[in-house]
Amino acid sequence: MLSDALPKKGDSPPTSRDVNSSHDYFQGTVPFFGQSLLADARRRLADQQAELVRALTSGDASPEGFDRRRIEATARSLARKRADAAARLWPELERTLGLAAYHLHFAAYAAANTLSEERATLSDARAFLDWLACRQPLPDELRLRAFVTDLSFKRSPAGLRRRRGLALRTAWLGQSGRLAIGIRVPIMGAIWMSVPCRRK
Numbered sequence: 001m002l003s004d005a006l007p008k009k010g011d012s013p014p015t016s017r018d019v020n021s022s023h024d025y026f027q028g029t030v031p032f033f034g035q036s037l038l039a040d041a042r043r044r045l046a047d048q049q050a051e052l053v054r055a056l057t058s059g060d061a062s063p064e065g066f067d068r069r070r071i072e073a074t075a076r077s078l079a080r081k082r083a084d085a086a087a088r089l090w091p092e093l094e095r096t097l098g099l100a101a102y103h104l105h106f107a108a109y110a111a112a113n114t115l116s117e118e119r120a121t122l123s124d125a126r127a128f129l130d131w132l133a134c135r136q137p138l139p140d141e142l143r144l145r146a147f148v149t150d151l152s153f154k155r156s157p158a159g160l161r162r163r164r165g166l167a168l169r170t171a172w173l174g175q176s177g178r179l180a181i182g183i184r185v186p187i188m189g190a191i192w193m194s195v196p197c198r199r200k
Helices: 016-058 070-091 092-097 099-112 123-133 140-152
Strands: 155-156 159-162 167-173 178-185 187-195
Touching: 070 092, 070 123, 070 155, 092 099, 092 140, 123 140, 123 159, 140 155, 140 167, 140 178, 140 187, 159 167, 167 187
Parallel strands: none
Antiparallel strands: 155 159, 167 178, 178 187
16 A cells, blocks of 8 residues: 555654665666567567568568558669669670660569679679570570679679689580680689580
């Protein structure tokens, strides 16, 4: 009862030890509840951010409370920026595929392949060539670009990693009827050449 907590006649006044004990109690309990609420809010925010990233990069449904049309417009803009970055790195993408066809293909690729923070533009462009090769024959210029890249880099879940050991690669250039042969030697780097070759 409240009366039990009130000082009674004859009781000695509270000491500094009593006051400190009360202070320590509130110091321990109030921050505990505050930290719990803060942790819940951070988890909810992290979940919303993850949903938003998936909507922007993987075509998932828009998170609750976000405008779907604006999300879709932003996703298209991000895919376009990825395509532009890859084309700046490898201009032959637009040159050999054609501007409209290249961006149409890349938009379809980007919708199914998220660009992580660890994956650089080079990895994105190389993965796009793999994706495209599964759907149509690659022009010789793009096949050669993939071949030269693979001489110096190897695949990993996070993208391309520079090779450190010996590597030997070949690529058939069907349009020109030539065989590309390349080797990478530690310290010396990569060298390659193409020779006429007729397939039986």
